[in-house]
Amino acid sequence: DAKTTQPPSMDCAEGRAANLPCNHSTISGNEYVYWYRQIHSQGPQYIIHGLKNNETNEMASLIITEDRKSSTLILPHATLRDTAVYYCIAADLAHGSSNTGKLIFGQGTTLQVKP
């Protein structure tokens, strides 16, 4: 699975958009980009995922560059409850062998939403 790189921490003002970047320059053609978040002492929560096209759901938007080497997770109106660690992961869960097809978590980005 491709390695991803995220900034260790970011701040965002409450009510503003939070834009969390992720680099995945070695991503392969079958690998999706997944975003999860983890609020302290809870299990990770799925946010969104995508392959090539931009995606939007009730939680967030995912913008993937045309060359697929980077992406941005956008929380359009951040609230204090969005304070969490955000993980960006590149993986192919449908076609993985014993050595692939798993979600490998890095250190993520700690997003602090401030009043």
Next chain:
Amino acid sequence: DGGITQSPKYLFRKEGQNVTLSCEQNLNHDAMYWYRQDPGQGLRLIYYSQIVNDFQKGDIAEGYSVSREKKESFPLTVTSAQKNPTAFYLCASSMRANYGYTFGSGTRLTVV
């Protein structure tokens, strides 16, 4: 409601004792996973199973054992061979498709 349940939420054990953490899912997912998380760290994969009666070691399998006798259940045993068992343990499940994982709420194990 479908989901994944881990029990207990908190577990205390004496050093040298084996302990089994429960993970049950009713999502009809084929694959199940166990992760360990230490304070301030990301998740590390212990074991995973993509089908009943089959499982593979993850990155930090030493000192742990698992079984997958039923599709719904994937218990993790932390043995006395695990040097630093105190941690937050997370179980997840998925279909073998690109829909991602569903995580349980975790078990916090403290060995004294």
